Amino acid sequence: MDKFSATLRIGDLNDYIAPSQGCVIKTENVGKARTAPKEVQTEPVKISLKDCLACSGCVTSAETVMLEKQSLDEFLLNLNKGKAVIVSLSPQSRASLAVHFGLTPIQVFGKLTTLFKSLGVRSVFDTSSSRDLTLIESCNEFIERYKQSISTDDEKSKSTLPMISSSCPGWICYAEKTLGSYILPYISSVKSPQQTIGAAIKNHLCQKLSLRPEDVYHVTVMPCYDKKLEAVRDDFVFQVNSDGERFAEVDSVLTTGDVLDLIQSRSVDFTALEESPVDTLLSNVDEKGHLYGVAGSSGGYADTTFRYAAKVLFGKEIEGPLEFKTLRNVDFREVILEANGKVVLRFALCYGFRNLRNIVTKIKSGKCEYHFLEIMACPSGCLNGGGQIKPKPGQSAKDLIQLLETAYSENMLVANPFENPRIKRLYSEWLGEPGSEKAKRHLHTEYHPVVKSISSQLQNW
Ligand code: SF4
Incomplete structure (x- = not known):
């Protein structure tokens, strides 16, 4: 596509x-x-x-x-064509389907595994696992940036903080195409969970299974259309040989709504569908069948990095939920850590374009006092993505978000990404240490200011 x-x-x-x-x-x-x-x-x-x-x-x-090329059509066309088809499912999509069908997210995972495998899919994974990988790399990057920011080299320290999360392609697209070069050095170089699971599948799993990356068709199920834009970025598509053969970390992206269309177009009685055992190789499911992951329905970037930085930089182990204070609105909240009467860490969640426009103005004028910003383009974050299932007749968007938050958080055990056995194995078998040369090659990326080609064409009409 x-x-x-x-x-x-x-x-x-x-x-x-x-x-x-x-x-x-x-x-x-x-x-x-x-x-x-x-x-x-x-x-x-x-x-x-x-x-x-x-x-x-x-x-x-x-x-x-x-x-x-509709993604769903393209996905169906690529089934049973000799390629190993792998699906990676986002936790936000799982929550959306769970609320729609009155199921739990783990039931949805089991039923989708049955559905996809009946169509010829080889494995169904969970991007909560690759999110842990993303978070570990982000924590490592934040510590490096923080140390650099307090170094004596003023020139170098200028663009290290605030570090801005990078998992939202809506935000990245806006930054590259509208804000341009001044903002890009602040954005974390770590790829999003969609791309890190793609990197793990195409670069590591393929090697383990003796498959060529181009012989695997990798599909993700995501809460927004912007993930399709992310998957086709040149940075995530690789030339295999001089004959022009290429492979992408993610070959196709289905939205949650696309999956609902698939279920309905095949007249599948989804609630009655048998639940298959889930593929645990790259999924956050423990031996008792419980989903686990970080707190935070949009990825927990601020939460995880804050705890890690508090421990590593200031020796403070934080137990229990963080106390985020609501500022302008519920989509703009901050948490601080004080040491010796001084604020040493100031992090914020900043969701929706209204809030992010304000914060980037402050960064540009040098008046931003945050060390870390978890920026998401959608108000309320990823559960409210444009590709999620719409509210039912008579249901308000606010009520639906509340149901999604509950379904998401009540059915997942909160776990430390650094203790995730799947991720520990990826580091020991493949990447080495967080921030290693190999981790940088496969899990990090770059951003580019982009010329608005279409708008300049249109302005010339
Ligand atoms: S905040 Fe919205 S646009 Fe950004 S990744 Fe989440 S769902 Fe997609």
């Missing part, structure tokens, strides 16, 4: 909105388009996914978008 056609309303291009609030995009006589010749207005504009400006409207409003 690399191209789609959409009709565009010029005014929307500069107006970034949350991915969960997709705008309607149609050719209309607005702005400069009023002066365009008639025949130009009636032709849909061809753009590629790489032209996306992260307003998310054109990739979240299914009724106004025609993807040339």
